[in-house]
Amino acid sequence: DAGVTQSPTHLIKTRGQQVTLRCSPKSGHDTVSWYQQALGQGPQFIFQYYEEEERQRGNFPDRFSGHQFPNYSSELNVNALLLGDSALYLCASSTTRTGYTRETQYFGPGTRLLVL
Amino acid sequence: AQSVTQLGSHVSVSEGALVLLRCNYSSSVPPYLFWYVQYPNQGLQLLLKYTSAATLVKGINGFEAEFKKSETSFHLTKPSAHMSDAAEYFCAVTPGGGADGLTFGKGTHLIIQP
Numbered sequence: 001d002a003g004v005t006q007s008p009t010h011l012i013k014t015r016g017q018q019v020t021l022r023c024s025p026k027s028g029h030d031t032v033s034w035y036q037q038a039l040g041q042g043p044q045f046i047f048q049y050y051e052e053e054e055r056q057r058g059n060f061p062d063r064f065s066g067h068q069f070p071n072y073s074s075e076l077n078v079n080a081l082l083l084g085d086s087a088l089y090l091c092a093s094s095t096t097r098t099g100y101t102r103e104t105q106y107f108g109p110g111t112r113l114l115v116l
Numbered sequence: 117a118q119s120v121t122q123l124g125s126h127v128s129v130s131e132g133a134l135v136l137l138r139c140n141y142s143s144s145v146p147p148y149l150f151w152y153v154q155y156p157n158q159g160l161q162l163l164l165k166y167t168s169a170a171t172l173v174k175g176i177n178g179f180e181a182e183f184k185k186s187e188t189s190f191h192l193t194k195p196s197a198h199m200s201d202a203a204e205y206f207c208a209v210t211p212g213g214g215a216d217g218l219t220f221g222k223g224t225h226l227i228i229q230p
Contacts, residue, residue, distance in 0.1 A: 042222045092160075
């Protein structure tokens with residue numbers, strides 16, 4: 001049973017550029033959440049996707065946007081990159097299936113983004 | 117709104133000693149609570165969760181946590197520390213009944229002394 005996968009593992013960009021990160025949820029999961037983890041900090045919630053729509057958003061600017069595809073995979077896009085966007089970006093998946101706790105999220109290994 | 121406070125950014129224990137990592141939460145609705153572990157350069161692994169059933173929750177690798185509503189706490193314990201337990205530990209909260217994003221604490225770095 002494959003867990004949550006993310007690509008790429010590492011990425012280096014320069015200020016002002018745009019970046020797209022990808023996530024495939026755990027098998028059987030239909031909800032994807034994205035988190036930003038700055039160095040030495042806990043993860044911060046960016047947004048959550050379910051049924052191809054953004055259903056909840058954290059305190060992040062509109063430069064952060066996302067998409068969910070019919071196969072439940074997801075992308076995180078960040079425009080006009082700032083130095084402060086350098087972080088580990090984590091994707092987590094969960095399921096709304098009956099008998100499962102939809103609040104339980106399983107995390108991928110993350111994409112480490114460095115903005116120069 | 118909810119929040120999590122983890123007391124002690126670093127905790128050091130000897131191998132074989134009791135591990136106690138503290139977590140206090142604030143939530144306007146009955147919460148669901150989680151402990152995750154993060155090893156260097158890796159993602160987060162779920163250790164255990166409280167979802168309004170038994171207040172004493174057992175997780176993987178010998179860890180357990182007790183939900184105490186009166187103290188708004190969800191402390192993580194392990195009777196005997198092992199060198200492989202050295203990692204970063206995060207407590208997280210979310211409102212029960214929904215599928216909202218998790219709110220994490222700042223983490224506690226657990227150091228195991230030989």
